[in-house]
Amino acid sequence: MAGQYVIPEVCLFFQNQLFRGNRVTKVDSRRFAAFCSPHLPPLAVMGTDVTINRELVRKARGKARLVVHSSMERDVGLLRLYPGIPATLVRTFLQPPLKGVVMETFGSGNGPTKPDLLRELRAAAERGLVILNCSHCLQGTVTSDYAAGMAMAGAGIVSGFDMTSEAALAKLSYVLGHPGLTLNGRKELLARDLRGEMTLPTGAERRPSLSSSAPGPGAAQLLALSQEADAIQEALVPSLACAAAHAGDLEVLQALGDLGSDLNLENFNGQTPLHAAARGGQPAVVTMLLRRGVDVDPRDEDGLSPLLLAVKGRYRGLPTVGMQAGGPMGWVWGGPL
Structure with a gap:
C-alpha cells in the first residue's frame, strides 16, 4: 500500500483495511477486528483487488519539506463525566498546571447541569x-x-464534533504547543478540521471570519487573507490552474503564480498544471512551468506523468525534460515525442 499508491496521510493498516490514523479507536483487545473508524470509511480495502476511496484521500499541498511540530503541550488531560460526579472532584482536576482538557460528555455533548459543576467549568x-x-x-x-x-457551551467549552478522544487529546496538545496564539486563536484552531480528524456540520466547514478582516477589492486581496486563503486556494487553485494550463492561458497562470499559488498542486484526479499543459499540447505553458521549477515527474491517479501524457497525445514541439549529467534539470526542445 505504501509503495504503490499515493496516499499522503498517516494511516493504520489492520485486517486488510487502511484507515486514517486520526479517525480510529481500538475496540477489541483480542480479535483481529481490533480497530474501527466510527465516522469515516476505510481509505482503502485490500482483497483480491485493492479498492481506493479516492474521494476520501487528502491531497498533498505542494512539495514543501516535512515540518515536525515537536513543541507539544504535556499539561493536558482527559476528564470523563458521569452522573453524580462531584463538583469538588472536577475543581481539583482542573487546577494548574493543567492547560487543556478533553471532556467526555454524554450523548450529543450533554453533561450534568448542576449549578456548582457548571460554575467550576466556567x-x-x-x-x-x-x-x-x-x-x-x-x-x-x-x-x-x-x-x-x-x-455546557455557555461555560466556554469548544465542541469536538465527531473526533475520537484520542485524536482530540493529540490535537489539543498540538494546538496548545503552538507559540504566539491567543486564547481565542487556539479555540478557533481547535474548531477547524486540520488533518481530516473530524467532520464539521454543513455550513460550518471553513467558514470565513469576516469580523477580523477589512473589506478589500478583487480576488488578489481575498487570496492574500491568511487562514481563509488557505481554504480557498486548496479548493479552487488546482482546478483553475489546470484549466488555464490546458487552454494555454499564460496570463491566468502567471497571475496565480504571482499571488503565491503553488503550481504543483493537484486537482481532483491527481493532475498538476504540467499534466494539463502536456495533455493539451501547450508548449508555451510547459516552458513557463518548467522555468518556474515545477515538479517534472508527478504521477496522476492513473500513474501517468506529464511526459507520458505528451507521448500519448503525439504532440510535436513540446519541451521535454531530461537530466543533465551531474547537473540540474534542463529543457530539451524536441520534435515528435
Missing part, C-alpha cells in the same frame, strides 16, 4: 483553561441542540 474556562467537548459514544457527534448542551 471558572476554569475564564482563567484560560481550554476545554474540548467530546462524546462518550462511539457513533454520533457533539451538538448543542439540547438545553444541557447549550448550558
Whole structure:
C-alpha cells in the first residue's frame, strides 16, 4: 500500500483495511477486528483487488519539506463525566498546571447541569483553561441542540464534533504547543478540521471570519487573507490552474503564480498544471512551468506523468525534460515525442 499508491496521510493498516490514523479507536483487545473508524470509511480495502476511496484521500499541498511540530503541550488531560460526579472532584482536576482538557460528555455533548459543576467549568474556562467537548459514544457527534448542551457551551467549552478522544487529546496538545496564539486563536484552531480528524456540520466547514478582516477589492486581496486563503486556494487553485494550463492561458497562470499559488498542486484526479499543459499540447505553458521549477515527474491517479501524457497525445514541439549529467534539470526542445 505504501509503495504503490499515493496516499499522503498517516494511516493504520489492520485486517486488510487502511484507515486514517486520526479517525480510529481500538475496540477489541483480542480479535483481529481490533480497530474501527466510527465516522469515516476505510481509505482503502485490500482483497483480491485493492479498492481506493479516492474521494476520501487528502491531497498533498505542494512539495514543501516535512515540518515536525515537536513543541507539544504535556499539561493536558482527559476528564470523563458521569452522573453524580462531584463538583469538588472536577475543581481539583482542573487546577494548574493543567492547560487543556478533553471532556467526555454524554450523548450529543450533554453533561450534568448542576449549578456548582457548571460554575467550576466556567471558572476554569475564564482563567484560560481550554476545554474540548467530546462524546462518550462511539457513533454520533457533539451538538448543542439540547438545553444541557447549550448550558455546557455557555461555560466556554469548544465542541469536538465527531473526533475520537484520542485524536482530540493529540490535537489539543498540538494546538496548545503552538507559540504566539491567543486564547481565542487556539479555540478557533481547535474548531477547524486540520488533518481530516473530524467532520464539521454543513455550513460550518471553513467558514470565513469576516469580523477580523477589512473589506478589500478583487480576488488578489481575498487570496492574500491568511487562514481563509488557505481554504480557498486548496479548493479552487488546482482546478483553475489546470484549466488555464490546458487552454494555454499564460496570463491566468502567471497571475496565480504571482499571488503565491503553488503550481504543483493537484486537482481532483491527481493532475498538476504540467499534466494539463502536456495533455493539451501547450508548449508555451510547459516552458513557463518548467522555468518556474515545477515538479517534472508527478504521477496522476492513473500513474501517468506529464511526459507520458505528451507521448500519448503525439504532440510535436513540446519541451521535454531530461537530466543533465551531474547537473540540474534542463529543457530539451524536441520534435515528435
